[in-house]
Amino acid sequence: MEMNIALLPGDGIGPEVVAQAVKVVDAIGKKFGHQISYKEGMVGACAIDAVGDPYPDATHEICAAADAVLFGAIGHPKFDNDPKAKVRPEQGLLRMRQKLGLFANVRPTFTFPSLVHKSPLKLDRVDGADFVFFRELTGGVYFGEPRGRNEQGTKAFDTNVYTKEEIVRLARMGFEAAQGRRKLLTCVDKANVMATSRLWRETVQELAPEYPDVKVEYEFVDAVAMRLIQWPKAYDVLITENLFGDILTDEASVISGSMGLMPSASLGSKVKLFEPIHGSYPQAAGKDIANPLGTVLSAAMMFDYAFGLKAEAQAITDVVNLSLAEGYVTEDIAEGGTAYKTSQVGDWLAAKILG
Amino acid sequence: MEMNIALLPGDGIGPEVVAQAVKVVDAIGKKFGHQISYKEGMVGACAIDAVGDPYPDATHEICAAADAVLFGAIGHPKFDNDPKAKVRPEQGLLRMRQKLGLFANVRPTFTFPSLVHKSPLKLDRVDGADFVFFRELTGGVYFGEPRGRNEQGTKAFDTNVYTKEEIVRLARMGFEAAQGRRKLLTCVDKANVMATSRLWRETVQELAPEYPDVKVEYEFVDAVAMRLIQWPKAYDVLITENLFGDILTDEASVISGSMGLMPSASLGSKVKLFEPIHGSYPQAAGKDIANPLGTVLSAAMMFDYAFGLKAEAQAITDVVNLSLAEGYVTEDIAEGGTAYKTSQVGDWLAAKILG
Ligand SMILES: CC(C)[C@H](C(=O)O)[C@@H](O)C(=O)O
Ligand SMILES: CC(C)[C@H](C(=O)O)[C@@H](O)C(=O)O
Numbered sequence: 001m002e003m004n005i006a007l008l009p010g011d012g013i014g015p016e017v018v019a020q021a022v023k024v025v026d027a028i029g030k031k032f033g034h035q036i037s038y039k040e041g042m043v044g045a046c047a048i049d050a051v052g053d054p055y056p057d058a059t060h061e062i063c064a065a066a067d068a069v070l071f072g073a074i075g076h077p078k079f080d081n082d083p084k085a086k087v088r089p090e091q092g093l094l095r096m097r098q099k100l101g102l103f104a105n106v107r108p109t110f111t112f113p114s115l116v117h118k119s120p121l122k123l124d125r126v127d128g129a130d131f132v133f134f135r136e137l138t139g140g141v142y143f144g145e146p147r148g149r150n151e152q153g154t155k156a157f158d159t160n161v162y163t164k165e166e167i168v169r170l171a172r173m174g175f176e177a178a179q180g181r182r183k184l185l186t187c188v189d190k191a192n193v194m195a196t197s198r199l200w201r202e203t204v205q206e207l208a209p210e211y212p213d214v215k216v217e218y219e220f221v222d223a224v225a226m227r228l229i230q231w232p233k234a235y236d237v238l239i240t241e242n243l244f245g246d247i248l249t250d251e252a253s254v255i256s257g258s259m260g261l262m263p264s265a266s267l268g269s270k271v272k273l274f275e276p277i278h279g280s281y282p283q284a285a286g287k288d289i290a291n292p293l294g295t296v297l298s299a300a301m302m303f304d305y306a307f308g309l310k311a312e313a314q315a316i317t318d319v320v321n322l323s324l325a326e327g328y329v330t331e332d333i334a335e336g337g338t339a340y341k342t343s344q345v346g347d348w349l350a351a352k353i354l355g
Numbered sequence: 356m357e358m359n360i361a362l363l364p365g366d367g368i369g370p371e372v373v374a375q376a377v378k379v380v381d382a383i384g385k386k387f388g389h390q391i392s393y394k395e396g397m398v399g400a401c402a403i404d405a406v407g408d409p410y411p412d413a414t415h416e417i418c419a420a421a422d423a424v425l426f427g428a429i430g431h432p433k434f435d436n437d438p439k440a441k442v443r444p445e446q447g448l449l450r451m452r453q454k455l456g457l458f459a460n461v462r463p464t465f466t467f468p469s470l471v472h473k474s475p476l477k478l479d480r481v482d483g484a485d486f487v488f489f490r491e492l493t494g495g496v497y498f499g500e501p502r503g504r505n506e507q508g509t510k511a512f513d514t515n516v517y518t519k520e521e522i523v524r525l526a527r528m529g530f531e532a533a534q535g536r537r538k539l540l541t542c543v544d545k546a547n548v549m550a551t552s553r554l555w556r557e558t559v560q561e562l563a564p565e566y567p568d569v570k571v572e573y574e575f576v577d578a579v580a581m582r583l584i585q586w587p588k589a590y591d592v593l594i595t596e597n598l599f600g601d602i603l604t605d606e607a608s609v610i611s612g613s614m615g616l617m618p619s620a621s622l623g624s625k626v627k628l629f630e631p632i633h634g635s636y637p638q639a640a641g642k643d644i645a646n647p648l649g650t651v652l653s654a655a656m657m658f659d660y661a662f663g664l665k666a667e668a669q670a671i672t673d674v675v676n677l678s679l680a681e682g683y684v685t686e687d688i689a690e691g692g693t694a695y696k697t698s699q700v701g702d703w704l705a706a707k708i709l710g
Contacts, residue, residue: 090547120584125475141515147550154520156554160496160513190598192445195502199511222605229475229584230609243545247602250577254585 001307002035006066006271008059011044011089012280013290013342014072020292020346021070021299024319027353028303028312039066043096044074044089044280054092060099063271068306069100070299071275076282098138101268103166104173105135106305107249107277108263109232111256114324115333119257121229126255131235132181133252134174135245137266139166140196142242162196162241167203173267174239175211184236186217188224188244200241221248228252253277260291260332261320263298265305272306274298288341291330293320296349319352356662357390361421361626363414366399366444367635368645368697369427375647375701376425376654379674382705383658383667394421398451399429399444399635409447415454418626423661424455425654426630431637453493456623458521459528460490461660462604462632463618464587466611469679470688474612476584481610486590487536488607489529490600492621494521495551497597517551517596522558528622529594530566539591541572543579543599555596576603583607608632615646615687616675618653620660627661629653643696646685648675651704674707 007022009015022038029036041059048054054074063069074089096102110130111119119126144159171187178185187204189197201218208216219227221244227234228248232255240248253259259278266273276294284290300316303309323329328348331339340348362377364370377393384391396414403409409429418424429444451457465485466474474481499514526542533540542559544552556573563571574582576599582589583603587610595603608614614633621628631649639645655671658664678684683703686694695703 088547094548120477120480121475122477142548144512149550149554155516155518156550157499157517158515158549158551160515162511164509190601192443193449193497194513195504195511196513199504222601225580225602225606226609229606244602246545246577247580247599251580251584251606254581 001309003029003037003307004065004067005036005038006063006069007038007040008043008063008069008071009040010072010074010280011046011076012073012282012285014044014074014280016286016288016290016342017276017292017295018070018072020342020349021295023346023350024296024316024353025070025299027350028315031315031353032309032312043071043092045076045079047092048087048089052087054087054089055095055099060096063096063100066271068302069271069273070295070302071273072295073276073278073280075280094142097266098143100271100273101138102266102273103136103138104170104267105137105245105249106132106265106267107135107252108132109252109256112258112261112324115256115258115261117257118333119255121232121255125230126232126257129232129255131232131252132177132237133245133249134170134177134237134239135249136166136170136240136242137245138242139163140242160194160196160243162199164199164203167200168207171204171207171239174237175207175214178214178237179211182236183213184215184217186219186224186235186238188219188221188238188240188248190221190244191218192220196241204239224248225251229255249277258333261293261297263294263301265298265301267305272302274302274306288343289331290342291332292342292345293323293329296320315353319349322352323349356664358384358392358662359420359422360391360393361418361424362393362395363398363418363424363426364395365427365429365635366401366431367428367637367640369399369429369635371641371643371645371697372631372647372650373425373427375697375704376650378701378705379651379671379708380425380654382708383670386670386708387664387667398426398447400431400434402447403442403444407442409442409444410450410454415451418451418455421626423657424626424628425650425657426628427650428631428633428635430635449497452621453498455626455628456493457621457628458491458493459525459622460492460600460604461487461620461622462490462607463487464607464611467613467616467679470611470613470616472612473688474610476587476610480585481587481612484587484610486587486607487532487592488600488604489525489532489592489594490604491521491525491595491597492600493597494518495597515549515551515598517554519554519558522555523562526559526562526594529592530562530569533569533592534566537591538569539572540569541574541579541590541593543574543576543593543595543603545576545599546573547575551596559594579603580606584610604632613688616648616652618649618656620653620656622660627657629657629661643698644686645697646687647697647701648678648684651675670708674704677707678704
């Protein structure tokens with residue numbers, strides 16, 4: 001197969017971890033006989049520094065023309081405490097999601113037997129947890145208008161908006177995912193307070209009869225924030241709006257004890273994007289110590305979701321598991337064993353795929 | 356002192372737990388020589404059933420004329436899955452908060468040595484955690500206008516609004532609380548996305564120089580959702596808007612392992628309200644098994660926050676600790692020991708205060 005992949009390394013450790021995923025993708029290409037070509041684009045703080053725009057048109061063109069986007073991370077603390085900054089790296093991310101129509105963010109949480117002891121949760125609570133969030137990504141308070149301030153600047157407002165259509169397309173993805181899993185769908189909302197949430201709940205209730213094999217539960221966002229910690233194993237597929245998804249997927253990400261390994265996919269109408277869920281960790285940037293496995297597993301998701309190539313995806317998952325089993329890993333999960341460099345782990349994974 | 360207390364037992368287990376708090380308050384009154392009188396009002400699902408209004412005017416008048424309100428819990432599942440229900444119990448709660456001007460919800464999280472092992476978190480992560488949220492309670496998306504649907508019903512919207520004034524009065528409470536504690540204030544927002552959050556951050560930054568002894572940190576709501584689980588001991592006082600506070604205080608409530616014991620206060624311009632953070636647990640209603648300690652500790656907060664009577668508050672905290680030490684507790688925390696009834700625990704606490 002011919003594959004046109006856009007690479008957006010981004011900020012901080014982004015370039016280093018994306019470089020390892022490229023090694024792995026190349027190895028898969030070689031082994032399975034795919035023609036893989038890359039085009040690289042700038043995004044985030046580095047793009048602001050270079051051209052004054054966190055998501056330049058040139059980058060958008062590369063992404064829009066690609067079959068899939070492999071993304072690192074963005075963000076730099078110098079922008080965080082300046083509420084008046086005109087351009088922020090995050091705007092690039094938001095504009096990218098919107099312009100590429102990436103309306104569904106898929107965030108699996110699962111545990112690795114060799115890492116689950118690092119979870120802040122007790123072993124019996126979390127061991128074996130396996131659920132996936134479908135977070136709506138191009139609607140809600142992130143993009144709703146009007147937003148801003150009154151003239152005197154003494155009052156600020158944001159608008160949360162959802163159309164039925166936006167809810168339907170996200171919810172259908174959730175229902176379908178549930179059908180291929182344990183057949184439980186949890187709709188997370190705040191229907192006791194918010195009008196948007198009531199439309200979410202109503203819409204999901206209307207769709208449910210089309211998926212008679214899926215059990216649907218409705219839970220308030222505050223209750224889910226509790227139960228994710230108490231009984232994470234109770235969940236299978238969760239669907240929710242943009243802001244709730246932002247908060248809950250991050251909460252979920254730490255319970256596995258292996259946040260540095262968690263991949264994600266953002267799906268839309270045409271192009272699909274894949275990225276690790278961890279941030280840009282500026283403190284670690286350039287040190288060749290960042291854990292590349294989240295990005296490598298995102299590349300596995302890419303083969304599966306973007307190209308429908310399950311064997312290729314599995315081959316990546318297999319070498320990642322091998323690296324964990326053999327302790328060929330970076331310092332964050334080395335557990336007193338030898339700590340390998342980011343680049344060494346990438347080389348090792350690629351070699352094992354080809355070996 | 357003369358004290359005029361409004362009692363709002365509410366739904367589910369509310370009446371049972373409030374009844375125990377009344378026994379304790381009466382005992383304190385006797386011991387410390389206070390004249391305490393009560394007036395009872397209806398609120399929640401039971402008020403809908405009785406008079407079609409979850410917060411009847413008669414109840415509001417009782418509350419507005421009282422020195423303090425002691426509140427149980429509201430909510431009934433029969434309302435939860437009906438997105439089209441015209442009247443919902445929660446509306447009573449929201450109207451009450453707004454009409455009484457209860458703009459600050461104070462939610463402490465702390466651990467009890469004898470119960471912390473029940474936390475879903477590992478002991479070393481959570482043992483000794485001690486922080487308090489100040490959640491804004493009468494603004495934000497809970498009350499912002501416009502909210503609703505378009506004519507065809509295919510689009511829904513909510514508005515999040517904050518004025519500088521609303522942020523200032525809440526933030527000042529947080530700063531002052533921090534001065535009396537470990538002097539760390541965390542402002543929780545989503546300033547990288549929301550206009551309201553940028554006003555929050557800006558306003559807190561402006562106030563900070565007035566409290567030079569308080570260290571102020573700014574964190575995004577998604578980061579706090581993670582760090583609350585990873586490093587709960589890192590926090591002291593957290594301030595945040597209504598919706599973020601709803602989600603995060605519930606998340607925080609389960610990490611202590613003793614949610615049934617956590618009290619809360621809602622403060623405003625005049626009258627103050629006190630309630631346990633747990634819900635109405637309809638399954639347990641009428642069985643005399645509910646844990647009354649959250650309500651009893653809320654009564655302790657009442658003596659402190661509403662009447663400035665610290666010795667009385669401490670006397671209640673002391674008997675609660677005694678009941679835990681001696682195992683005179685309800686079945687949820689009996690740990691294989693004798694499980695006492697809700698009413699027995701109330702009697703025991705009152706007797707110990709007077710004994
Ligand atoms: C950086 C920020 C705008 C972004 C979001 O809130 O969506 C991030 O937290 C995420 O979850 O990808
Ligand atoms: C019942 C509901 C409206 C309420 C809220 O969201 O404020 C509750 O969750 C709470 O936190 O007191």
